[in-house]
Amino acid sequence: MRALVAQSAAELRLTLRRGESVLLTLAIPVGLLAFFSEVHVLPLPAGVHRPVQYLAPGILALAVMSTSMVSLGIATGFERQYLVLKRLGATPLGRPRLLAAKTLAVLALELVQTGVLVGVAAALGWNPGGDPAAAAGAVVLATAAFAGIGLTMAGALRAEVTLAAANGLYLVLLLVGGMVFPLSHLPGGLATVARALPSAALSGALHSSLTGGGPGGGIESWVVLAAWAVGAPLVAALGFRWE
Amino acid sequence: MASIEVEGLSVRYGEVVAVDGIDLVAEAGSVLALLGPNGAGKTSTVEALEGYRPRSAGMVRVLGLDPARDHAALTRRVGVMLQRGGVYPGMGPAEALGLFASYYRHPLDPATLLGRLGLARVARTPWRRLSGGEQQRLSLGLALVGRPEVVFLDEPTAGVDPEGRQVIRSVVAGLRDEGVCVVLTTHQLEEVERLADRVVIVDRGRVVADATPAELVTATAGHSIRFGAPPGIDTAGLGAALGAGAVEAEPGEYEVATAPTPAAIAALTAWLAERDLPLADLRAGRERLEDVFLRLIADGRSGGGG
Numbered sequence: 001m002r003a004l005v006a007q008s009a010a011e012l013r014l015t016l017r018r019g020e021s022v023l024l025t026l027a028i029p030v031g032l033l034a035f036f037s038e039v040h041v042l043p044l045p046a047g048v049h050r051p052v053q054y055l056a057p058g059i060l061a062l063a064v065m066s067t068s069m070v071s072l073g074i075a076t077g078f079e080r081q082y083l084v085l086k087r088l089g090a091t092p093l094g095r096p097r098l099l100a101a102k103t104l105a106v107l108a109l110e111l112v113q114t115g116v117l118v119g120v121a122a123a124l125g126w127n128p129g130g131d132p133a134a135a136a137g138a139v140v141l142a143t144a145a146f147a148g149i150g151l152t153m154a155g156a157l158r159a160e161v162t163l164a165a166a167n168g169l170y171l172v173l174l175l176v177g178g179m180v181f182p183l184s185h186l187p188g189g190l191a192t193v194a195r196a197l198p199s200a201a202l203s204g205a206l207h208s209s210l211t212g213g214g215p216g217g218g219i220e221s222w223v224v225l226a227a228w229a230v231g232a233p234l235v236a237a238l239g240f241r242w243e
Numbered sequence: 244m245a246s247i248e249v250e251g252l253s254v255r256y257g258e259v260v261a262v263d264g265i266d267l268v269a270e271a272g273s274v275l276a277l278l279g280p281n282g283a284g285k286t287s288t289v290e291a292l293e294g295y296r297p298r299s300a301g302m303v304r305v306l307g308l309d310p311a312r313d314h315a316a317l318t319r320r321v322g323v324m325l326q327r328g329g330v331y332p333g334m335g336p337a338e339a340l341g342l343f344a345s346y347y348r349h350p351l352d353p354a355t356l357l358g359r360l361g362l363a364r365v366a367r368t369p370w371r372r373l374s375g376g377e378q379q380r381l382s383l384g385l386a387l388v389g390r391p392e393v394v395f396l397d398e399p400t401a402g403v404d405p406e407g408r409q410v411i412r413s414v415v416a417g418l419r420d421e422g423v424c425v426v427l428t429t430h431q432l433e434e435v436e437r438l439a440d441r442v443v444i445v446d447r448g449r450v451v452a453d454a455t456p457a458e459l460v461t462a463t464a465g466h467s468i469r470f471g472a473p474p475g476i477d478t479a480g481l482g483a484a485l486g487a488g489a490v491e492a493e494p495g496e497y498e499v500a501t502a503p504t505p506a507a508i509a510a511l512t513a514w515l516a517e518r519d520l521p522l523a524d525l526r527a528g529r530e531r532l533e534d535v536f537l538r539l540i541a542d543g544r545s546g547g548g549g
Contacts, residue, residue, distance in 0.1 A: 082328045
């Protein structure tokens with residue numbers, strides 16, 4: 001138990017110590033939320049009148065993706081390259097506790113992000129409604145899905161390649177994830193592909209659960225999320241090379 | 244029971260045979276050095292003992308346990324220092340030692356360990372900004388913090404400055420005195436002479452010698468006299484006078500194939516004096532370990548068919 005607590009705290013400290021990960025997980029989401037809430041240039045889905053109503057759930061989804069996919073994937077890739085994972089394999093910590101610690105650190109950072117983003121969104125005039133428990137469930141599923149994607153890259157690619165790939169994927173999933181730009185404004189074919197990706201599924205589930213039946217994806221989002229939440233970690237586990 | 248027992252260990256990577264039937268024994272309270280050129284199979288051997296490498300044949304016991312099957316139990320009793328890396332790049336020595344201490348039930352005090360390793364001054368400097376020697380000392384500390392009974396050190400002093408080397412040597416000597424079994428790999432012969440109770444020389448995955456450092460030197464020493472003198476002296480005449488073959492190995496460097504007895508040395512100096520030849524230097528004592536090492540490697544390759 002002591003080892004798990006110490007390891008989780010260390011993972012969280014290391015993440016917060018890396019400037020680029022704070023930029024990615026906090027500064028960019030807060031910046032996008034504040035900028036596009038105040039500068040009315042974004043297209044809005046039908047029935048939504050103020051940008052913050054649409055942006056707040058979408059940016060929460062972006063924050064989850066940045067922590068569980070990009071930050072976790074890049075950090076783990078470098079830990080593998082620096083033989084940290086190999087070295088930990090020779091300690092009594094063990095792989096199950098290492099994975100548990102990484103999970104706890106990701107969840108803790110997501111709590112911090114949620115607190116900050118909900119606060120900023122409220123200050124910008126957001127009135128959250130709907131079902132927070134359903135939103136939390138969607139976040140947990142999405143965290144498993146994104147962590148699986150991030151760790152698949154970390155366990156198979158060189159750390160520098162993981163760094164580039166994770167950041168590139170982040171940008172793509174941001175653009176076609178219904179997080180900032182509504183899916184309804186994408187070309188038809190692209191929108192169909194986007195709906196099968198975990199980013200649009202998460203933002204859809206958050207939109208519908210937090211705005212009480214807004215432009216969400218309904219049951220379809222949950223099916224997509226659940227499939228990624230099972231499939232991606234499985235692929236990561238099968239392909240992970242520890243050194 | 245010995246701390247480490249290895250019989251007929253082989254490690255293969257596909258078609259490549261990295262370790263080809265090695266036997267080893269190491270006792271508690273002793274330092275065993277695995278010595279050999281790069282690529283000799285030292286690291287593969289140690290990694291099989293640590294449980295990192297599956298062995299393709301042979302028997303391995305560490306503290307009576309099988310490193311592959313009983314890995315979890317051994318992690319509590321064995322300390323490991325990798326050849327490089329192994330530490331979070333953003334973590335300083337104090338934080339890393341504190342974290343690793345939390346993995347063990349009765350760890351050493353991290354602050355005391357920092358002092359013993361000479362790292363107190365850089366306790367908060369991130370690993371990636373430490374010098375090579377400081378990184379190696381921190382890796383050593385991480386191997387020791389759980390009070391291990393067996394410690395594996397892979398090239399512990401590689402890239403370490405003389406001062407750091409001194410610290411590492413004194414820590415290793417301290418471990419032996421406390422009853423810990425230390426296995427280290429190295430290609431530095433000085434290290435072996437200073438630290439090891441037993442040295443196993445490995446080349447191309449096989450053991451070419453297994454002895455104490457002193458045994459290695461004495462068993463092979465004392466078969467020649469080497470001296471320096473002006474180039475071009477009459478080696479045939481010298482050989483006849485001493486009753487043994489004499490050769491000029493390099494210009495001005497001579498070797499006489501006879502045991503360095505006082506009589507032989509007296510005959511040599513008398514022969515030179517008669518001809519008024521100066522004697523630059525005379526080496527008749529024990530052979531250096533380096534010469535023994537190089538000769539054993541060469542003998543192993545020519546005899547064993549490599």
